[in-house]
Amino acid sequence: MSDVVSLNHGSGGSQMRNLIENIFAGKFGMSKPLTDSALLENEGYTMAFSTDSYVVDPLFFPGGNIGKLALCGTVNDLAVSGAIPLWISASFIIEEGFPLEDLERIADTMASEAIKAGVKIVTGDTKVVSKGKCDKLFITTAGVGIVKSGFEHISKGSMIKPGDKLIINGSLGNHAIAVLGARNNLGFSSKIESDCASLNHIIQNFFGECSEIHFMRDLTRGGLAAVLNEVAEMTSLGISVQEESIPVDEPVKGLCEMLGFNPLSLANEGKFLLISSGDESFKILDILRSHPLGKNAAIIGEITDEHEGYVVLKTATGGKRILEMPSGIDLPRIC
Amino acid sequence: MKYIDEYRNPEIIKKLAEAIKKISSASYTFMEVCGGHTAAIQRFGIPALLPENIRLLSGPGCPVCVTSTDFIDKITKLSLEPGTIIATFGDLIRVPGSELSLDKCRSEGADIRIIFSPLEAVSIASVNPSRKVIFPGIGFETTAPGTAVAIKKAKEKGLRNFKVLSAHKIMPPAMEAIIRDGTRLNGFICPGHVSTIAGSKIFNFIPEKYGLGCVVSGFEPADILQSILMLVKQVNNNLPAVEIEYRRAVKPDGNETALRNMQEVFEICDSWWRGLGIIPASGLRIRKEYRDFDAEEAFTFETSSTDENPLCICGNILRGLATPSECPLFGKVCNNDNPVGACMVSAEGSCNIHLKYHPS
Numbered sequence: 001m002s003d004v005v006s007l008n009h010g011s012g013g014s015q016m017r018n019l020i021e022n023i024f025a026g027k028f029g030m031s032k033p034l035t036d037s038a039l040l041e042n043e044g045y046t047m048a049f050s051t052d053s054y055v056v057d058p059l060f061f062p063g064g065n066i067g068k069l070a071l072c073g074t075v076n077d078l079a080v081s082g083a084i085p086l087w088i089s090a091s092f093i094i095e096e097g098f099p100l101e102d103l104e105r106i107a108d109t110m111a112s113e114a115i116k117a118g119v120k121i122v123t124g125d126t127k128v129v130s131k132g133k134c135d136k137l138f139i140t141t142a143g144v145g146i147v148k149s150g151f152e153h154i155s156k157g158s159m160i161k162p163g164d165k166l167i168i169n170g171s172l173g174n175h176a177i178a179v180l181g182a183r184n185n186l187g188f189s190s191k192i193e194s195d196c197a198s199l200n201h202i203i204q205n206f207f208g209e210c211s212e213i214h215f216m217r218d219l220t221r222g223g224l225a226a227v228l229n230e231v232a233e234m235t236s237l238g239i240s241v242q243e244e245s246i247p248v249d250e251p252v253k254g255l256c257e258m259l260g261f262n263p264l265s266l267a268n269e270g271k272f273l274l275i276s277s278g279d280e281s282f283k284i285l286d287i288l289r290s291h292p293l294g295k296n297a298a299i300i301g302e303i304t305d306e307h308e309g310y311v312v313l314k315t316a317t318g319g320k321r322i323l324e325m326p327s328g329i330d331l332p333r334i335c
Numbered sequence: 336m337k338y339i340d341e342y343r344n345p346e347i348i349k350k351l352a353e354a355i356k357k358i359s360s361a362s363y364t365f366m367e368v369c370g371g372h373t374a375a376i377q378r379f380g381i382p383a384l385l386p387e388n389i390r391l392l393s394g395p396g397c398p399v400c401v402t403s404t405d406f407i408d409k410i411t412k413l414s415l416e417p418g419t420i421i422a423t424f425g426d427l428i429r430v431p432g433s434e435l436s437l438d439k440c441r442s443e444g445a446d447i448r449i450i451f452s453p454l455e456a457v458s459i460a461s462v463n464p465s466r467k468v469i470f471p472g473i474g475f476e477t478t479a480p481g482t483a484v485a486i487k488k489a490k491e492k493g494l495r496n497f498k499v500l501s502a503h504k505i506m507p508p509a510m511e512a513i514i515r516d517g518t519r520l521n522g523f524i525c526p527g528h529v530s531t532i533a534g535s536k537i538f539n540f541i542p543e544k545y546g547l548g549c550v551v552s553g554f555e556p557a558d559i560l561q562s563i564l565m566l567v568k569q570v571n572n573n574l575p576a577v578e579i580e581y582r583r584a585v586k587p588d589g590n591e592t593a594l595r596n597m598q599e600v601f602e603i604c605d606s607w608w609r610g611l612g613i614i615p616a617s618g619l620r621i622r623k624e625y626r627d628f629d630a631e632e633a634f635t636f637e638t639s640s641t642d643e644n645p646l647c648i649c650g651n652i653l654r655g656l657a658t659p660s661e662c663p664l665f666g667k668v669c670n671n672d673n674p675v676g677a678c679m680v681s682a683e684g685s686c687n688i689h690l691k692y693h694p695s
Contacts, residue, residue: 004443005442006438006439006441007441008429008672257336259451316345317380317556318345318348318349319381319383321378321379324691327671
């Protein structure tokens with residue numbers, strides 16, 4: 001049997017990265033580091049441009065639906081690049097027989113989320129395929145925003161240096177566990193809701209206030225573990241993280257213990273990692289905590305010039321270990 | 336979280352680590368038999384808390400790792416037959432057979448569903464009466480009773496389309512094989528979940544016959560350190576015995592209901608362990624009374640080889656004779672994305688765990 005694409009290639013971990021680097025980036029002439037948004041220089045300003053596809057199963061889950069995910073996801077990819085998101089496109093691949101009522105509910109959610117985020121959905125596309133040729137509904141969104149002057153380096157992390165602090169805006173793992181719970185085949189029901197939300201307003205609170213933010217990235221597939229490993233590789237610096245300081249809600253913790261998941265590698269849809277100078281970190285923490293999406297924000301570790309290229313987790317029990325890049329398919333179709 | 340936080344309390348852990356250090360006057364080698372223990376030991380960073388004269392070896396207790404290539408060949412072949420559904424635990428998906436893995440078969444269109452309980456497989460069979468639903472039964476005393484209950488349930492419901500391909504195994508014969516193979520040990524950290532079902536008494540022959548200590552351990556860091564402390568004391572006092580550290584779950588006689596179910600459906604047979612070869616009376620096959628649910632009866636298989644990559648040293652690793660970093664394939668040819676040997680595939684496999692936490 002020849003080599004084929006497997007679900008592992010879509011997991012957000014090392015196999016997906018290899019696929020993107022070896023097949024797409026090379027042939028398309030894209031240069032590393034590959035970031036969530038492309039930054040496009042124009043006369044006097046920089047535009048951010050990003051796209052994302054959504055195949056979440058089930059379409060509706062506690063705390064959101066595929067439409068909310070599609071809107072917030074692209075807004076967030078732009079926002080963490082230091083951009084003010086402005087225009088969004090939305091394309092739909094719909095399976096024959098899909099209830100119009102559900103489609104309307106999903107479109108309503110997208111419309112209201114767009115108003116909340118202050119973006120406009122300005123163009124799109126619709127395709128319908130025969131029954132059985134796609135699973136209910138897939139959505140692709142793309143977005144354009146204007147990068148805030150002085151934030152152009154954020155997505156590439158070129159200013160990250162030893163001593164910088166790592167900050168996240170709240171508890172990890174809620175989205176993945178909410179979607180998993182909604183699948184009905186795990187035999188558990190929980191009150192855990194997806195954290196799905198647009199992060200552009202909380203991020204815009206930094207504009208004009210902070211000048212020493214060195215990196216931002218949303219913590220979607222592969223979770224915190226994937227992003228930290230990417231940063232370690234990208235910068236060739238070490239990362240040191242204190243497990244104890246990472247917020248994880250009790251019900252999420254419990255389910256992870258039971259199901260054997262690591263909350264640090266679970267997908268989130270309203271969480272991001274921020275890296276800033278040590279001096280500015282407390283100011284940033286205050287700004288985050290003053291916003292509803294950052295109430296549980298925490299400093300979780302720092303950049304170091306030790307163990308270069310590796311993320312080392314100081315465990316809550318006092319041990320130390322490497323926090324690895326997630327690999328394989330823990331959870332397909334989580335977003 | 337109750338039953339978790341108190342066993343991860345840094346103060347308690349520090350005290351246990353100090354106590355171990357204080358009484359460790361010689362060199363000690365202990366084997367943790369269970370893959371769950373191997374994973375916990377690395378996840379919590381336990382080696383960093385132990386003195387250098389205590390060495391931990393990983394044993395053959397990862398069910399996926401010891402499952403034969405032949406078994407994977409059978410199940411992948413079945414998955415590609417029209418009308419079959421394979422309902423499996425997730426850890427089997429990526430295990431390579433001689434040519435295929437279930438993962439690859441799924442990419443080719445095989446209907447493979449990940450389940451968390453064998454009873455889910457019975458439900459799938461019940462709603463798909465025109466299709467054959469096959470559950471690959473792997474694992475030790477921990478999972479075999481669940482498979483037994485699923486088979487009994489299918490019989491009760493008259494579901495002739497539910498089949499089990501059994502590679503279930505039992506643990507004590509493998510531990511005896513390791514001792515006889517000459518692996519130098521001072522004692523075993525015995526598997527907590529296996530013992531919850533089978534009781535700690537299944538290890539009684541080890542101190543009696545071989546003079547080695549056994550402590551049945553839980554899976555939290557305080558459990559593991561406490562068990563090591565108990566083993567060190569046994570060695571120091573030259574009083575090898577079977578002791579239970581994991582008292583909140585394990586009794587000497589185990590879980591009688593689970594054992595009864597297991598014995599009703601399965602009988603003991605010789606079994607092939609990846610890396611260890613054939614171990615007499617170490618496997619579980621489905622009894623004649625339940626043959627309608629035995630995939631071995633329902634399908635004919637060509638005998639395939641059990642050849643494995645000659646450079647892969649999984650066998651020695653499973654016997655505690657080598658560590659993953661001594662393998663020429665480790666981390667280079669054989670890694671998470673392209674596992675050669677079974678120890679790399681499973682999240683409980685020594686090589687997988689070793690690469691995860693010590694990549695260089």
